[in-house]
């Protein structure tokens with residue numbers, strides 16, 4: 417099991433390292449989200465952010481956006497492997513099907529989390545302090561979130577077998593998930609119906625703890641903190657960070673279990 | 684000992700009876716040809732023998748191991764070259780082989796020499812560091828054959844290994860097959876639509892609509908029908924109507940289109 421997992425993980429890394437265009441995208445995407453999207457939106461709002469730079473506010477959100485895109489890309493490779501035939505090489509090898517699912521998830525997690533590191537490296541440029549504790553905590557959270565989202569993507573990939581359909585479904589899932597997660601703007605003052613959707617959105621519980629970690633280290637007014645990082649509440653009850661993190665972990669584990677179950681069935 | 688024993692094997696896909704009650708044996712070291720019109724059930728049979736599809740009923744052993752109850756033992760003992768490509772185009776030829784060696788748990792010490800050996804055999808050693816998507820169709824096929832042999836299997840399944848290849852490459856692939864059989868005593872189970880290749884097999888089975896309709900040496904088959912060419916034997920047993928076309932014209936057209944698209948993507 418561990419040998420096969422390692423081999424499948426390694427294959428994803430070798431493919432990644434051997435693909436210059438993908439590495440380019442991997443490098444540029446964080447810059448794009450943070451400095452083009454962030455700076456662009458900043459021109460609209462300075463009053464509503466209580467003096468906090470929008471790029472600073474968006475920093476934890478950008479971390480999550482980068483993780484989501486990277487994880488989904490990795491999950492898509494499961495569908496492509498099926499469509500291009502390579503999956504059969506894995507399916508007839510003397511390895512368990514679970515190790516294919518786990519190996520794929522770890523490969524996606526590694527690549528996504530490493531891309532998250534690029535965003536972390538940019539922290540200073542958006543006035544997030546390079547505090548070792550902060551960076552370490554955010555990185556740990558990144559690994560967990562990357563794992564959960566890759567697992568989720570792989571689960572979808574075991575259900576949808578055509579690459580074209582998978583891409584469409586992912587677009588349909590990813591964009592609303594990002595828009596309703598608080599990655600780009602606070603979700604505490606949304607109209608009720610959007611508020612409900614944002615609370616149902618798993619990504620919300622990834623963005624919030626990450627933003628809280630960052631805001632804990634920022635020197636901002638109470639009103640800014642209240643407006644920009646209010647946390648998530650359910651019917652007035654403040655959801656603790658630990659519960660949020662546990663939910664993300666559960667999402668990952670359940671997704672992988674479902675993916676494994678679907679994948680284990682022979683034709 | 685028998686390399687393959689098949690007893691009353693069936694496979695249904697919903698309403699479609701792809702394989703109906705098929706029984707046959709393949710002796711160790713034999714080159715066994717598996718012929719039949721499109722949709723006859725050849726690939727489905729191979730999928731069951733290589734543990735990729737579960738039989739609806741019946742049983743089969745490969746290398747002495749049951750394909751349902753001893754899946755991993757079967758897998759260690761077989762090499763496969765599928766009808767459609769299954770190499771990873773984003774990896775180099777050598778990386779594809781390394782990956783395969785890892786998946787089969789090969790001993791690290793023997794891997795480099797074995798890679799050299801199989802790549803030399805299919806004449807791809809010089810191209811080993813090029814990504815596979817830069818290979819031609821024939822080179823990919825040869826790489827798949829090399830990969831199928833990496834872990835020194837006792838039974839090699841080849842599903843239309845020479846499809847879409849030029850005569851030179853086809854001849855080369857046949858020279859590998861003969862060399863393998865002579866040197867390593869490998870059992871070869873192959874499907875083909877080329878009758879001149881079927882002539883080279885020790886024995887040939889003709890499958891039609893999921894059943895085996897004839898099984899013997901090429902010479903005996905020709906003698907029993909009273910013709911000079913295997914083509915005529917084939918037509919004698921399977922008729923002259925196009926199978927996929929008559930039963931399901933739209934499905935067949937779609938299938939042809941899908942295959943053409945897959946080829947175009949290479």
Ligand SMILES: Nc1ncnc2c1ncn2[C@@H]1O[C@H](COP(=O)(O)OP(=O)(O)OP(=O)(O)O)[C@@H](O)[C@H]1O
Pocket residue numbers: 683696699700701719720721722723724725726727728766
């Ligand atoms: N996964 C599947 N689901 C449903 N039907 C299938 C499946 N696989 C094969 N079949 C059907 O089973 C029958 C036998 O198909 P198979 O691929 O075994 O034929 P074949 O002899 O290999 O043909 P060809 O020479 O065209 O490769 C066909 O009617 C095919 O449509």
Ligand SMILES: [Mg+2]
Pocket residue numbers: 725726727766842
């Ligand atoms: Mg076939």
